[in-house]
Each structure stands twice: as structure tokens, then as C-alpha cells.
Amino acid sequence: MKRNIILSIxxxxxxxxxxxxxxxxxxxxxxxxxxxxxAIENIIQSNxxxxxxxxxxxxxxxxFIWNTLSIYWVYNALKMVGEFAALPVSMIPFxxxxxx
Numbered sequence: 001m002k003r004n005i006i007l008s009i010x011x012x013x014x015x016x017x018x019x020x021x022x023x024x025x026x027x028x029x030x031x032x033x034x035x036x037x038x039a040i041e042n043i044i045q046s047n048x049x050x051x052x053x054x055x056x057x058x059x060x061x062x063x064f065i066w067n068t069l070s071i072y073w074v075y076n077a078l079k080m081v082g083e084f085a086a087l088p089v090s091m092i093p094f095x096x097x098x099x100x
Contacts, residue, residue, distance in 0.1 A: 004039040008058045011036035012065030019070050036062045 011032055018028035036059065043054050071090055078086035 004042055004054075004058050005061065007035040007039035007042075008062040009065060011039075012062040012069070015062075015066040016069040016073075019066075019073065 011034070014028050014032035014035070018025045018032060039058050040055050043051055043058065048054055075086050075090035078089055
């Protein structure tokens with residue numbers, strides 16, 4: 001179980017390092033999902049009960065790390081405009097979806 005968490009965290013960090021895509025880090029977008037897929041495969045082939053819940057938790061952790069670090073990148077990019085404006089603008093991706 002610990003190995004799956006480490007693989008999920010590694011996946012989130014690799015995806016974050018590849019953002020924003022530059023010439024030297026773009027390949028990490030292709031490699032970044034591999035640790036998470038390995039962790040999910042480990043869960044599927046194990047004898048855990050409630051495998052769906054464990055897969056969701058593993059994927060959630062990795063994508064939460066990626067999303068949080070990417071939003072931090074947006075905040076730092078906007079900080080030169082002013083911290084008062086940077087914080088609300090960087091929180092826009094976290095807003096809940098509005099139903100139409």
C-alpha cells in the first residue's frame with residue numbers, strides 16, 4: 001500500500017515538473033502517468049477489498065498534487081501583477097462547476 005502512495009505522489013510530481021511544457025520537460029507528460037498506472041495495476045491484481053475506493057484514492061492523491069502545484073505556478077506567474085489580484089485569479093480553477 002505504501003508503494004502505491006509513493007507511486008501516486010511521484011506521478012503528480014512528474015506531471016507538475018512537465019508544466020508548463022518546455023522543450024526539455026515535455027516528455028515527462030508522457031512518462032508522468034506511468035507510475036500511477038503501475039499503482040492502479042498493483043491494486044487491481046491484489047486481494048484488497050473495496051478496490052474501487054483504493055483506486056479512487058490513489059488517483060485522487062496524484063491528481064490533487066498535480067493540480068495544487070500547477071495552481072501555485074499560476075499564482076507565482078500572476079504575483080508580479082499584485083498579490084491582491086493573484087490570489088482570487090489563481091483560485092478560479094478550484095471553483096465548483098455551475099449547473100446550467
